[in-house]
Amino acid sequence: MVDVDAVATELYGLRPEEFTAARDAHVAEARKAGERDTAKRIAALRKPTLAVWAVNLLARADADQARRLLELGRELRGAHRTLAGEDLRKLSHQQHVVIAAMATEARRLAGDAGQEVSEGVQREVEQILRTVLADPDAAEAWARGVLAKAPPQVVGFAELAPVDVPGAGPPRKRRKAEVEVEAKEAEAEAKETDTRAEQAQARARAEADRTHREAERTGEALATAESARARARAGLGALDERITDLRAQLDRARQERDGLAAAAEEADRRHQQAAREAKAARAEARKAQRALDAAIGGTPRTRR
Structure with a gap:
């Protein structure tokens, strides 16, 4: 039986x-084994983004x-619920330090695994880690290294409602003020993060435009090269045909020459045979003439 969690x-x-x-290979394996429900569950697993993969890797x-x-x-969520301002300040500082270090480590691990990670993706990793701090369900999936997608962003644990703490008494007002300060700081940080993200997007758009223009230039150069190649191939084909014709003519001429030779x-x-026969015939004629001359009285006759 196919173990979906293991897959x-x-x-x-x-x-x-x-x-x-x-x-897809695991889906096919489950279907082959007749486990249709398991195949559906595996097919529903989402491909992670580069940032989510890097977080899981971490x-x-x-x-x-x-x-x-x-x-x-857990400590941050507890501090927010109890409005522990001093604890919030300490834990928030610790959060920034830890998340920055872990995002840097995630980028290094990704590089060691053969996958380069940009600064923009590293910032996405930081945001995912901040969300993991506030979302217990996402934290559980991340701890097992099977986070499928970036969880919805939260800012400053705003979704956590404060609870009354027995014996808190008058200091509660002071804590509320501290929490408001923390919330404002978190909001300012979120705005700064958004600004950085917008700047990164602007840089990405500029880079995309540049690569698009470069792709167009490259495409034009490719089209020109392909046209030149087509002409060259056409000319080469014509020459090959001409060479073939000339070779055929040469073969025919050689055959004719061999026949004439x-x-x-x-x-x-x-001619040599005829010359030999003519020479022999002339010799026989002279011999016959001498015999004739001898036969008619021995008087030689003048040859005409």
């Missing part, structure tokens, strides 16, 4: 470009580090 663990450890082929590489981040998330050789042989 998910395997798939989310692969690089994104390897995910789909491996998933959790798989260092379980202790993942556990410490989850503990930090044989005829000339035969004519030479016959």
